[in-house]
Amino acid sequence: MIKRVTFKHKWLPYALLAPQLLITLVFFIWPASQALYYSVLQQDAFGLRVDFVGFDNFAYLFSDPTYLDSFEITIMFSVSVALVSLSFALMLAVMADRVIKGATAYKTLLIWPYAVAPAIAGVLWYFMFNPAVGINAWILRAWFGYDWNHTLNGSDAMLLIVIAAAWKQISYNFLFFLAGLQAIPRSLIEAAAIDGASPLKRFWTIVFPLLSPTTFFLVVVNIVYAFFDTFGTIHATTRGGPYGATNTLVYKVFNDGFIGLDLGGSAAQSVVLMVIVITLTVVQFRYIERRVEY
Amino acid sequence: MVENRPWLTVFSHIVLILGIGVVVLPLWVTIVSSTHAGEDLLTAPIPMWFGDNMVENYRQMLTAGMEHVSGQPLTLMMFNSLVMALTIAIGKIAISLIAAFAICYFQFPLRMACFWMIFITLMLPVEVRILPTYEVIANVFTPLTRLLNLLGMEGTEIALPGFTIDLDFSMLDSYAGLTLPLIASATATFLFRQFFLTVPDELTEAARIDGAGPMKFFRDILLPLSRTNIAALFVILFIYGWNQYLWPLLVTTDPDYVTIVMGIQRMVNVADIEPQWNLVMTAATLAMLPPVAIVIGMQRLFVKGLVETEK
Numbered sequence: 001m002i003k004r005v006t007f008k009h010k011w012l013p014y015a016l017l018a019p020q021l022l023i024t025l026v027f028f029i030w031p032a033s034q035a036l037y038y039s040v041l042q043q044d045a046f047g048l049r050v051d052f053v054g055f056d057n058f059a060y061l062f063s064d065p066t067y068l069d070s071f072e073i074t075i076m077f078s079v080s081v082a083l084v085s086l087s088f089a090l091m092l093a094v095m096a097d098r099v100i101k102g103a104t105a106y107k108t109l110l111i112w113p114y115a116v117a118p119a120i121a122g123v124l125w126y127f128m129f130n131p132a133v134g135i136n137a138w139i140l141r142a143w144f145g146y147d148w149n150h151t152l153n154g155s156d157a158m159l160l161i162v163i164a165a166a167w168k169q170i171s172y173n174f175l176f177f178l179a180g181l182q183a184i185p186r187s188l189i190e191a192a193a194i195d196g197a198s199p200l201k202r203f204w205t206i207v208f209p210l211l212s213p214t215t216f217f218l219v220v221v222n223i224v225y226a227f228f229d230t231f232g233t234i235h236a237t238t239r240g241g242p243y244g245a246t247n248t249l250v251y252k253v254f255n256d257g258f259i260g261l262d263l264g265g266s267a268a269q270s271v272v273l274m275v276i277v278i279t280l281t282v283v284q285f286r287y288i289e290r291r292v293e294y
Numbered sequence: 295m296v297e298n299r300p301w302l303t304v305f306s307h308i309v310l311i312l313g314i315g316v317v318v319l320p321l322w323v324t325i326v327s328s329t330h331a332g333e334d335l336l337t338a339p340i341p342m343w344f345g346d347n348m349v350e351n352y353r354q355m356l357t358a359g360m361e362h363v364s365g366q367p368l369t370l371m372m373f374n375s376l377v378m379a380l381t382i383a384i385g386k387i388a389i390s391l392i393a394a395f396a397i398c399y400f401q402f403p404l405r406m407a408c409f410w411m412i413f414i415t416l417m418l419p420v421e422v423r424i425l426p427t428y429e430v431i432a433n434v435f436t437p438l439t440r441l442l443n444l445l446g447m448e449g450t451e452i453a454l455p456g457f458t459i460d461l462d463f464s465m466l467d468s469y470a471g472l473t474l475p476l477i478a479s480a481t482a483t484f485l486f487r488q489f490f491l492t493v494p495d496e497l498t499e500a501a502r503i504d505g506a507g508p509m510k511f512f513r514d515i516l517l518p519l520s521r522t523n524i525a526a527l528f529v530i531l532f533i534y535g536w537n538q539y540l541w542p543l544l545v546t547t548d549p550d551y552v553t554i555v556m557g558i559q560r561m562v563n564v565a566d567i568e569p570q571w572n573l574v575m576t577a578a579t580l581a582m583l584p585p586v587a588i589v590i591g592m593q594r595l596f597v598k599g600l601v602e603t604e605k
Contacts, residue, residue: 003491005498006401007508016396017408019389020478027475028415030437031426038426092313095306102307108590109314112321114600115585117537117555120578123562124320127327127571135323138339170317175597193297228421232539236559250421254540257425266425273422281417 032274038267057268066244067252067269074248077162078226082219085166089173090215094203096174097181107178114171118164119232125164126150126237150238154245157238161246164237165230173218180214181207220284227276249273324582327575328352335571351576360561360573368580371554375536376584378472378553382535383528385477391520394486395512399498416480420541427475428544431465467548476541481603482527488602489523490516526599529592533585554581 042053061067096106113121128136129150137148150157184207192202231250234240240247240255247255253273257266323342327335330345359367397409420427430436465471493516501511542556552560558581561574589596 002401002405003398003493003495003498005495005502007399007502007511009400009508012508013396013400013402013405016392020393020412020483021408023389023474023478024411024415026430026434026437027427028418028423028478029411031423031430032418034426034429035423088313088316092310095309095313098306099303099310106310106314108593110317111593111596112586112589113317114596115533115537115589116582117539117585119537119539119555119559120581121320123558123574123578124324126562127575128320128323130571132568133335133337133340133571135340135342142339167317167320172600175600179601199299199302228419231421232537232555232559235539235543236562239563253421254424258428258544263425270422270425274418277419277422278417 035267035270035274038263039271040264041267042264053264057264058272061265061268061272066247069244070247070249070252073158073244073246074227074250077158077165077230077246077248078223080162081165081169081226081230082222084162085169085222086173086215086218088166089170090177090211092170093174093177093181094207096178110174111171113168116168117232118168118230119236121168122161122164122233122237125160125167129156129160150242152242154242157242157246161230161233161238164233165226168233169222169225173222176214176218177211180211184210217284220280224277224280224284227280228273249276321582324575324578327572328579330572332570332572336568347572351572352580355573355576355580360570360577366549366552366557368554368557368577370550371552371557372580372584374469374472374551375553375555375581377469378538378542379532379535379584381469381473382476382538383531385473386479386482386531387524387527389477390479390482391486391517391524392512394483394490395516397483398487398490399508399511412478412480412483414480415478420475424540424544431471431475431545434463434465466545467551469551471545472538472542472551472553473535476535476538479531482531485523485527485602486520489520493519522595522598523602525592526595526602528599529588529596530599530603532588536585 039057040052040054041050042056092110096103096110099106116124128134129148131137131147131149131151134148140146140148148156150160188206188210189202192206197205227248228250230248231254234246234248234251235254238246240251249269250273253266253269256262256269260266323340326342326344327340328351329348330341331347331350334341334345334347355368357367357369359371393408393412397405433439465474497515498511501515506514537555538553539556539559542551542553543559546552546556554577558574558577561577562569
């Protein structure tokens with residue numbers, strides 16, 4: 001926690017911590033406490049009076065079908081993003097772990113989507129699936145007879161943002177899976193090969209179980225990403241539509257707070273999101289401590 | 295290679311190439327589309343090979359921008375993005391370095407309280423506190439005036455003998471407003487703390503015997519030792535800053551402060567007409583260029599930064 005050899009100074013440590021603490025207080029702790037405070041208040045229609053309403057905002061929130069829908073949409077979206085991105089990345093990592101020739105070139109070509117902003121990733125796929133001119137929409141129509149339209153069809157829109165969000169996350173997952181695979185002792189795999197286990201059997205009985213710490217860690221990271229970092233993907237493309245089909249929780253907080261100007265409701269939603277982040281962070285940290293022992 | 299199975303190796307290469315095809319396709323389509331004239335992209339299927347309008351597209355976007363969305367040239371937007379990315383990256387590294395130094399190398403009251411306060415920021419991403427943070431940016435003294443009001447002071451002014459301080463200062467539409475709320479970082483502080491804990495105590499002892507004070511030790515020993523860590527973190531934080539979206543969207547209404555990642559959205563969401571895809575794709579290419587170049591050019595630092603910030 002602290003070095004054995006330390007310095008002594010009356011005010012220097014406080015001065016060194018001051019910038020970080022000041023920003024934390026003004027831009028993090030104060031707004032968070034305000035969100036907590038507003039979440040138990042209600043403003044009247046003209047913004048003249050503010051009443052204390054206790055947990056009414058929360059009760060209203062969890063009886064509001066659009067909010068529950070949004071919850072369901074977010075969970076479906078996050079699970080799909082994690083599943084698509086993780087399985088695709090794992091497949092590529094296993095293959096990249098096998099090949100010797102060209103391994104660096106493959107790696108370079110696979111890691112760059114990490115640098116693409118979620119909003120830009122959204123725009124790229126939005127263009128490729130554009131019903132009028134997009135290349136993917138054209139292929140779906142010409143080859144499979146499917147009329148793709150994410151501006152009218154809710155499941156098309158959902159699929160679009162899942163693909164865009166998962167695509168961006170592939171490189172991250174790929175890098176961590178590859179590192180995990182390379183940490184597995186070769187002797188285990190060689191022993192299984194001598195016993196006559198096929199590559200597929202070796203993967204499912206040795207590699208995949210040994211990789212489970214990495215997988216679990218990535219599941220948490222991917223879900224946090226899908227929950228909180230995909231606002232840009234949605235805002236730049238579907239804008240929560242059509243008919244609320246891609247209205248995730250974070251998009252809804254923004255929409256209700258800034259477009260709808262519902263102070264109490266938006267604050268209550270913020271508090272619910274905070275609880276989710278805190279839970280996920282605690283899960284992640286507890287888990288990482290376990291991994292250190294392992 | 296455990297055993298020799300040539301077909302399996304061939305299969306691996308095929309899967310990798312197909313996978314890369316899927317991953318690279320959007321980039322290909324984007325770059326190709328940015329070299330065509332608007333008319334070429336009006337009917338499906340759109341061309342998959344380069345056109346001859348590239349110079350014209352890039353020249354127009356860089357110097358004039360798109361007219362019907364207030365027409366800010368992309369050079370301005372990219373400059374704003376650069377300022378934001380650099381301020382966030384350098385700011386986070388600077389304040390985290392000194393904070394971690396204080397926490398590791400000094401014994402003082404409230405040390406753990408400070409540590410936990412920094413830790414909490416990990417659980418409060420911008421997305422969950424947007425409305426109240428926006429309020430603070432609209433008037434940075436909001437927390438102070440509220441506290442003063444609680445203590446029975448009225449109004450938003452502090453009257454001192456000789457002059458008054460007006461407690462109303464908005465950071466909307468400014469670089470400070472764009473960057474300050476994103477600059478505190480628990481991750482960077484932890485990373486440096488973790489690293490400082492591995493620095494041998496003998497170095498500190500030697501420095502103290504030679505009569506070096508804390509700041510001299512920090513400057514001449516700790517900083518040079520942290521160089522690689524700083525560089526790795528810089529790569530990750532630059533990308534993080536460049537790719538910000540929600541926050542710039544909220545605090546900038548003045549077109550002069552639009553960043554490129556956030557500006558593209560206005561070119562796509564145009565009412566009633568098809569967006570000018572060739573120009574949108576030109577903008578997208580330019581928006582991707584700096585962060586992608588950094589990831590590919592500094593691959594080793596990037597991977598190091600990515601792995602270490604997640605520990």
